[in-house]
Amino acid sequence: MMNHETISLQDCVCQGKGNIVSDMGGEKVMLSVQNGKYYNLGEIGGKIWDSIENPISIGQLVSTLMKEYDVDQNECEQHVISFLAHMAGEGLVQVGADGHRE
Numbered sequence: 001m002m003n004h005e006t007i008s009l010q011d012c013v014c015q016g017k018g019n020i021v022s023d024m025g026g027e028k029v030m031l032s033v034q035n036g037k038y039y040n041l042g043e044i045g046g047k048i049w050d051s052i053e054n055p056i057s058i059g060q061l062v063s064t065l066m067k068e069y070d071v072d073q074n075e076c077e078q079h080v081i082s083f084l085a086h087m088a089g090e091g092l093v094q095v096g097a098d099g100h101r102e
Contacts, residue, residue: 007081007088009059013052013095021049034091044069045083052093058084 020031021041028046030039041049047068051061062076069076087093 007058007085007095009057009062009077009081011058011095011097012055013058013061013084013093014055015049015052016092016094019092030092032090032092037090039090039092048080048083058095 018033020033022029023046027043028041028049030041030049031037032039044065047065048061051064058080062073062080065071065080066073066076071079084093084095088095
């Protein structure tokens with residue numbers, strides 16, 4: 001299982017397959033077909049989801065978010081890595097050297 005200690009800014013991340021995602025009132029909600037659970041990604045989680053449609057380094061993802069939101073780099077890195085670790089633990093994203101789990 002992935003945790004925030006095993007994810008680095010050099011890793012790539014991309015969306016996992018088998019998820020149904022919809023916009024609801026400015027937030028993204030997701031149904032994982034694989035585990036039958038619903039997730040509310042929120043506004044920023046939805047932005048992250050949209051940004052990882054294709055594999056992207058986590059460092060680049062952080063840079064993209066920092067351009068859009070007024071946030072400290074260290075804080076942004078911590079929150080993004082924590083969010084992605086949770087998503088990876090649920091099987092919703094793939095994280096690794098090339099966007100695939102190692």
